[in-house]
Amino acid sequence: MLTMSAESDDARLVAAARSGNPDAFETLVRRHGGKVYRVALRLVGDPTDAEDATQDTFVQAWRHLERFRGDSAFSTWLYRIVVNRCLRLLRDRPSTAPLVELPAPAIADPQRAVEVGSQLEAVSRAVLALPFERRAPLVLRELEGCTYEEIADALEISLPAVKGRLHRARRELLTALRGWT
Amino acid sequence: MNERLPCGADMDALVEQVADGDERLRSPHQEICVHCQTALEELARAWAPVSALAGSEGALPERVVHRIMRRIWRAAAAGWHTVAVTARGKTTISDWVVGLIAEGAAREVEAVHLIGGSLAHVAQALRSRRPGSPPPPHSPRGLAAEIGPQQATVEIALTAVYGPGLLDVAEAVRRTVAERVEQMTGLEVVEVDVTVEDLHVER
Structure with missing residues (x-):
């Protein structure tokens, strides 16, 4: 078959x-x-x-x-x-x-749901705060699981450019996330 | 920018490792280095919500699928209209294109939030050349008809923003759509039907 x-x-x-x-x-x-x-x-x-x-x-x-x-x-x-x-x-x-409005995650414990919900909202905000040229590769890589090659293709930029932007985006996102954890 | 841990490890490399989900694949140095271990754990904790966001699936709402397919079906069924004939060739416009122009025009109106779709009908009446009148100069043989001013009607569906009077919004859409379509195609817009499908309320 x-x-x-x-x-x-x-x-x-x-x-x-x-x-x-x-x-x-x-x-x-x-x-x-x-x-x-x-x-x-x-x-x-x-x-x-x-x-x-x-x-x-x-x-x-x-x-x-x-x-x-x-x-x-x-x-x-x-x-x-x-x-x-x-x-x-x-x-x-x-x-x-x-x-930012995200679908509520399916978590049974309401206290935990609120916590996770606000965490997700905070990440979304942090992602949205990135400049567009770094937000796009980050979303494709971290949230959609694209390969570096796919991102280069989708954004019509070179592979080194993808790596560079992604790297900076990750640093910026981590800095934002570490700020509130 | 290149931050280093007391053991000399490059922070950037650790960030990559965590973001790629490899914080557990530790190098021999990381297996014994307390600085690296602490940093990896801290980074992994900070990064966890990103992975959680990736897992929170958002499906495309069914009504959006319907809205898309309504437009696709219309595009697939769109007719073609010859709007001008000259000695050097004819110009044909799809009523799908007239619809897109109408959408672009409607977006210019401030109180319009979203276009649900549009549909244009172009009256296909070619005005026959009056019998006995001379053929248009340089007209190729076989072209017996000249294109008269053609008329179009447009239907447009939209989401308005909460606040302004909807009759005024519709009127503004009507005026802008007629202007743009006439400007871009030369078609005379005789009717614009506006449907207010939904209302966008700012939170």
Whole structure:
């Protein structure tokens, strides 16, 4: 039996979507929507803005499907689009103060839930406080588990640049976190 | 920047080790060095919430999936409209593009928070050349019709911000959308239907 990897399955769905099949595209939206939304949420902070960026990302992906050559994973291509959308969104709306709202973690003990919840909120704030050029690689690496190569591809920067920015971002984030623990 | 521990270990390297989740993979030196061990433990404690955040999965809300797919279906079904014909070629615009222009225009209105989607219909009536009138100069053979001023109608769905009168918001959207579409495509916008789908309340 032939087992299809997630990537080759994506390629098949992209081909179907490219030939004008919105149902195939919907499968891709459902498969990758969570990732795109999470990245957007951590980059822009506000859930409504994150939804906006996610929506625009997929619409743009649909319109430019022929530009997706399959040299990188479909998810990496989506990351590239969403990071750019978020950057534009933040430039267009500098007045919008970042509002952080995260899904409540599933923890039984309410006291502990409050503690963890506020910890998560504090990390989110610390991430949002990083400059965009370092926030993006940090979110892709630490929160989405991308490899350095995938990040270089998504952000269209060199591998040493990824390592440099990531390193600085980690230092800055740790400094912020150590400040309140 | 390169902070060093009393044992000479590079703090930066320890940060990398912890962030990569390798604080337990200790080097022979780290196995016996109390400075390194203390630093690694402290860094790991500080870093723990980052790992916790990574695990707090946020799924894409179902209504966003619907909103995306509504736009995709519309784009897939969009019609094409020839808006200008010259001797050197014709210009064709998709009503999907007219819709995107409308969205861009609506975003310019301050009280608009989010666009749910748009749909444009372009009246396809090509005005036939009056019988007996001379063909347009340099017109290639076979082009019997010239493009008259075409009309478009636009439907737009949006989320407004809490506060301003929604009728005023709709009117501002109507005016801006008509202006931009006319400017960018030459189409005459005869109708803009605005649906206020949702309200954004600042917390």
